[in-house]
Amino acid sequence: MLTIQLFGAVTAQFDGEPLSFRSAKIRALLAYLAVHANEPHRREFLAALLWGEMPDRQAQTNLRVTLNRLRRSLLPAIEADEGARPLLEITRQTAQLNLRPEQSWVDTAVFQETLARCVGRPPGDWWRWAAAIPRLETAARLYRDEFLAGLYLADSPEFDAWRLAQADRFYRQIVPVLEALARHYLALDRYEDALHYARRLLEMEPWRETPHRLIMRAYAAMGQPEMAQRQWAECRRLLAEELGAEPDAQTAALAAEIKRGAAAPRPAAPAELTPFVGREEELLWLKAQLIDPERRLLTLAGPGGMGKTRLAQAAAARMSRYFAGGVCFVSLAEAGCPADPEQTLLAALADGLEMPVEAGRPLAEQAADFLRDREMLLTLDNFEEMATAVGLVLRLLDASPxxxxxxxxxxxxxxxxxxxxxxxxxxxxxxxxxPEALAYPSVRLFLERARRYLPR
Structure with missing residues (x-):
């Protein structure tokens, strides 16, 4: 397998063994041919790209020598290549690098392919899209540094212009990736991961306030307001020195919020009377689903006593800030076996939502209108006796995007x-x-409950 890395310094390996390149011009030629792989490039164009300030004959001579040296550098891969066309195909008129997926890997190409699978959503929504997160993480790992970092050809302005254009293109693609990952992990209370991506974003764009705000929020949620205030001071310093400007109103409001404690971490579950024990993995999975706009109907299923209600309450409490219309918990435990499940469910909804009811108008229609423009998380607990009312649930979802x-x-x-x-x-x-039994969530839960009944 031929592996070519173009993010950061240009490197290549064949079957794990590094390939060496004698000069920056050879690396530059490899980079250009790899980015534009499987396409023929006229030799006069390549000569002008790399030696544009030289006479044509000298430039063509230099290209011939550089192509030969590139061939020698790639010789292990060329000799092992079994394709119908040679890996490095050179004719009197053209040169091209023929890369087949089963025999080669180029980080920039994989980066592009990975992000291409996220194009169904605007970048501003990526952080909510659970299916996109592994792809975004892959893209972030691939982007080790800027495109062709450190490769500058002073006598090749055409190549340098191409390099800068490519670097800018990849740069503009990685910025929303890092921001989405930081937002996603902040939403899931994975603060160290959120800080990792926010700091990477800050290194690239220290004058942008978004990474500063993400770092401030993460520190506040971790219970470290002094670190959040330190980041606020750093933000003000950088903007003053670099741009002669003050932070915008949004950043200033967040700093004030943190200072008065309003942005401190919320209790794990404000309405819960007992600690949440165990189910950390399930809670993490559920939170990721709740912020995903493609997962608008979620069911926690299982026998009675498994902790479904407790898990749903804990998830709703932690995710409430991501639903502008709030969260609503509707218990159906007292409904029994109703003769008309839909009407029973509607009555419970009207009560739980504190929905004003108009006499003489269908309740289903009123519920749909009430929920239509609300961004809300609605929990329906103990739904098993309402199974035949699933049609009403689906109609409400259709009416309320x-x-x-x-x-x-x-x-x-x-x-x-x-x-x-x-x-x-x-x-x-x-x-x-x-003693290792104490590490099991079931034992910890038993002990926590037992302590409530044992005398002190």
């Missing part, structure tokens, strides 16, 4: 729109676990 519904039930809904997660019991330790 920014509504997300989280259901807990003993059984999944079995409809195409549903994203379901089956909750099992917490793992238990083996009989001979000894």
């Amino acid at each position: 920014r509504l997300t519904i989280l259901i807990t039930s003993r059984a999944r809904l079995n409809c195409p729109e549903e994203t379901a997660f089956h909750l099992e019991g917490l793992p238990v330790p083996p009989p001979d676990a000894g």
Whole structure:
């Protein structure tokens, strides 16, 4: 496998062994041919690109020598190549690098292909899109440094102009990637990951206020307001020195919020009377689904007593700030086995949403109108006796494009729109676990509950 890396310094390997290039011009030629692989390039064009300030005959001579040296550098890969066309194809008129996916890997090409699978969404929404996050992480790993970092050819203005244009293109693509990853992990309370990507963004654009705000929010959520205030001071210093400007109103408002404690981390679950124990992985998965606009109907399914309600409450409490219309918890535990599940559900919704009700008008129509423009998370707890009312749930989602519904039930809904997660019991330790049993969530939960009943 031929591996070519163009982010950062130009390097190449064949089957894990590094390939050496004698000069910057050879690396520059390889980079150009790799970015524009599988295309013929006229030799006079390549000569002008790399030796534009020389007479044509001298430039053509230099190109011939450089192509021969590039061929020698790539010789291990050329000799192993079994394609119909040679890896480095040179004729009297043209030169081209023939790269086949099964025999070669170029970081810039993989970077482009990875981001191409995210084009269905505007970059501003990437942070919410769970399916995009692994792709964005791949793109962030590939972008080790700017394109062809350190490769500058003083006597080749045409090549340098091309290099700068390519570097700018990749730069503009990586900025929203890093911002989306920082926002995503901030939403999931993975603050160290959020800081990692926000700091990378800050290194690239220290004058932009977005990475400063992301870092400030992460520190505030971690309970480190002094670090957030330090970042605010650094933001003010940089803007004053670089641009002679003050931070904008949004950044100043965030700093003031943090100073008075309004941006400090919220309690894990304000309405919960007992600590949330175990289910950390399930909670992380659920939070990622709740911010994804493609996952608007989620079901936590499983037998009674598995902790479905507790998990739903914990997730809703942690994600409330991402729903402008707030969160609403509707318990259906007291509904029993209603004769008309849809009307029973509508009545519970009207009560839980504190929805004004007009006499003589269908309640389903009123509920749809009430929810239509609200960005809200609606939790329907103990839905199992309302299974036949799933049609009403789907109609409400159709009528309310920014509504997300989280259901807990003993059984999944079995409809195409549903994203379901089956909750099992917490793992238990083996009989001979000894002190290591204390690491198991089931044991920690048992002890936490037991302490509430034991006398002090």
